[in-house]
Amino acid sequence: MRRPCFDLGIPLLAPALAGLALAASSPEPALACSVCMAGDPVFSTQGASAQSAGDLALYAQLQIFEKTAGSLEEAGELESADDQRLDLYAAWTPVDRLGITLDLPFSFNEIHEGGEVLRENGVGDLALSTSFVLWRNRDVLPTTWVEARAFVKAPTGDSDRTHGGEVDPHLQPGTGSWDFGGGLAAVHRLEWGALYGSASYRENRSGDFGDHSYAYGDVVLANLALEVPLGHATGRPALDVLTLGTELNFRWAEHDVFEGEEFEHSGGSILYLTPSLRIRLPFQVDERPVSLRTGVQIPLTSDWLHGVQREDEVWSVGLYLPL
Amino acid sequence: VVIAAGSVRAAPLPLTSLAGDPVLLDRKPDECALIVHFWATWCANCAEELPLLGRLAVELAHERVRLVIVAAGEDAQVVRDYLTAHALSIPVLLDARGKVWRKAGGVGLPLNLIRTAAGDRLLAGPQSEAQWAAARGSLHCRSPAAP
Numbered sequence: 304m305r306r307p308c309f310d311l312g313i314p315l316l317a318p319a320l321a322g323l324a325l326a327a328s329s330p331e332p333a334l335a336c337s338v339c340m341a342g343d344p345v346f347s348t349q350g351a352s353a354q355s356a357g358d359l360a361l362y363a364q365l366q367i368f369e370k371t372a373g374s375l376e377e378a379g380e381l382e383s384a385d386d387q388r389l390d391l392y393a394a395w396t397p398v399d400r401l402g403i404t405l406d407l408p409f410s411f412n413e414i415h416e417g418g419e420v421l422r423e424n425g426v427g428d429l430a431l432s433t434s435f436v437l438w439r440n441r442d443v444l445p446t447t448w449v450e451a452r453a454f455v456k457a458p459t460g461d462s463d464r465t466h467g468g469e470v471d472p473h474l475q476p477g478t479g480s481w482d483f484g485g486g487l488a489a490v491h492r493l494e495w496g497a498l499y500g501s502a503s504y505r506e507n508r509s510g511d512f513g514d515h516s517y518a519y520g521d522v523v524l525a526n527l528a529l530e531v532p533l534g535h536a537t538g539r540p541a542l543d544v545l546t547l548g549t550e551l552n553f554r555w556a557e558h559d560v561f562e563g564e565e566f567e568h569s570g571g572s573i574l575y576l577t578p579s580l581r582i583r584l585p586f587q588v589d590e591r592p593v594s595l596r597t598g599v600q601i602p603l604t605s606d607w608l609h610g611v612q613r614e615d616e617v618w619s620v621g622l623y624l625p626l
Numbered sequence: 627v628v629i630a631a632g633s634v635r636a637a638p639l640p641l642t643s644l645a646g647d648p649v650l651l652d653r654k655p656d657e658c659a660l661i662v663h664f665w666a667t668w669c670a671n672c673a674e675e676l677p678l679l680g681r682l683a684v685e686l687a688h689e690r691v692r693l694v695i696v697a698a699g700e701d702a703q704v705v706r707d708y709l710t711a712h713a714l715s716i717p718v719l720l721d722a723r724g725k726v727w728r729k730a731g732g733v734g735l736p737l738n739l740i741r742t743a744a745g746d747r748l749l750a751g752p753q754s755e756a757q758w759a760a761a762r763g764s765l766h767c768r769s770p771a772a773p
Contacts, residue, residue: 355733399728443666443699443724444735 340366341554341575341617342600343488343501343526344392344406345434345452349594349623350530350546350581351490351497354396358591362392364621372568372612381611384473387411388427400436405429410460410476425476427460434488446492452503454484463513470513472561478519479510486524496531509560520557520570527551543583550577552600558609568610575600575617591625636745639726641719644702649719651694653741658690658767660741664698664727667708671752672736680716682758689767698735699724740765 348362366388373381389409396402408427413420432454439448460477463470472478486503502525509518528550534543552575559569579598586593600617608614638652639662653660663679665672676695683693697705698721705718721727730739731748738749742765749761762768 355731356728399725441668441699442722443727443732 340368340388341524341526341552341573342550342577343499343524343528343552344390345488345501346499346526346528346530346548346550347579347596347598347619347621348392348394350548351492351499351528354394354402356396356399358396359626360394360591361624361626362390362394362621363624364390364392364596364619366390367618369615370613371615372610382414382416385413385415402432402434404432404434406432408460408476412474412476414471414474421466421471421474423464423474423476425461425464427476428456428478428482429459430454430456447490449487449489452484452486452488452501454482454503454505456480456482458510462510465513470515472510472512472515472517475512477510478507478517479512480508480518482507495536496529499526499528499530501526516562518560520559522557523555525553545583546581548577548579548581548598550579550598551575552577566610568612571608571610571612573605573608573614574603576603577601588625593625594623596621596623636741639721639739641696641721641726642702643719644706646702651719653743654692656690657692658742659692659765661686661691661693662730662739662741663693663695664721664730664732664735664737664739665695666698666700666735667704669735673712675736675752676712676714676716678755678758680714683716686762689762689765691762691765691767694719696721696726698727698732698737 344364347364349360354360368386368388369383370386371381371383388411391407391409392404393407394402394404407429409425410427411422411424413422432452434450434452436448436450439445456478458477458479458481460475462472462475462477462479464475466474482505484503484505486501488499488501490500491498502523505522505524507519507521509516528548531547532543533545533547534540553572555572556570558565558567560566577598577600579596581594581596584593584595597618597620599619602614602616605613638650641649641651643649651660651662665676667673679693679695683695686693695716696719700720700722702720702722705720708714709716709718724732727735727737730737730746734750736752738753738761740747740749740761753761
């Protein structure tokens with residue numbers, strides 16, 4: 304059976320480039336997590352494909368984190384965080400080459416510290432991302448392209464909720480800061496799959512947490528991904544609904560800063576290996592398929608993190624709904 | 627036959643000839659239908675269909691249906707070279723930046739935009755001879771006396 308030429312599209316979807324820093328720690332004692340997200344939401348959302356001009360899509364993604372940080376010498380025990388984060392992305396492609404994405408996060412944070420369990424839930428910080436295709440090898444169904452990205456996050460989430468009179472930045476739904484970022488991404492489509500790469504820098508500014516100021520360290524994110532649509536790659540139409548992905552997600556972060564003091568146990572680098580599976584569901588909206596994606600970020604090592612820190616696997620599941 | 631319902635897009639299609647002259651393509655009042663076939667020189671599946679389309683264009687003319695072949699996102703010289711190399715003498719128009727293809731709802735190639743008095747619809751993907759015959763039948767452009 305003959306097939307139309309592969310729909311390569313143009314990657315105009317540009318969700319948030321980086322995540323919020325929401326994890327375990329409190330300013331006293333200094334058990335700081337730095338930035339606990341890695342990966343590229345653009346790739347998570349729809350892989351190395353894209354929307355056409357005029358398209359609108361929603362993507363809901365739930366991520367589950369677990370992180371331990373702290374200093375045995377200073378605090379007597381470690382602090383751990385079990386956080387979930389639900390992101391609702393709305394991606395719009397108003398014109399060819401340009402993409403705009405709004406990210407509305409919901410945070411469900413839980414910190415275990417000194418036998419105590421603290422919880423906070425709520426709407427997080429709203430983020431706006433844009434992407435623009437700088438170069439592509441052709442205007443119709445390009446197979447290679449490079450795009451620029453820009454990112455801004457507003458302090459819309461609460462950042463001053465108290466527990467026992469104390470404000471713990473890592474429990475807050477928001478960071479209390481305006482953050483900015485930018486980067487580049489590139490895609491190269493092959494007959495049997497696609498290669499994807501992106502790199503970005505994010506400046507995390509100091510936020511207000513009640514009477515305290517706290518700044519998450521600036522972040523560099525770099526990602527490499529390989530995506531293989533199984534039906535297309537194997538020539539078996541029965542597998543058309545499945546797409547395998549493998550990513551390398553790298554993150555480097557500066558130390559967090561509390562009241563002008565750097566936390567030793569924050570920041571550093573980490574590398575994740577991220578297998579994922581995208582399943583095309585038997586539903587379509589205007590001939591665009593609804594899909595489900597699940598993946599897990601497996602930390603290859605926590606040795607590059609500063610001080611005493613350990614990050615566990617990050618599980619994620621997301622639903623892509625074109626409108 | 628995959629016939630995707632497209633929105634009605636009655637506006638003339640701004641294209642160019644291979645010589646670079648602007649062409650505003652639209653269904654003429656005395657035509658039953660206009661079929662605009664978008665393709666590209668690099669599209670292997672499109673290439674298989676081109677010789678068939680050359681014959682089809684001649685047959686459809688008897689049914690007051692005009693078939694126009696449009697190279698999407700291509701350079702004129704590349705198209706000329708391609709036609710020469712493949713010994714094809716079919717007339718081709720250009721949609722140099724792919725804007726018309728994109729506006730028509732193009733997400734793949736080849737793509738056929740079928741314009742009738744009722745509006746536009748899309749026929750996506752490569753079509754076999756039998757599939758083209760079915761598509762022709764669905765147009766109801768053949769007069770009862772036509773062969």
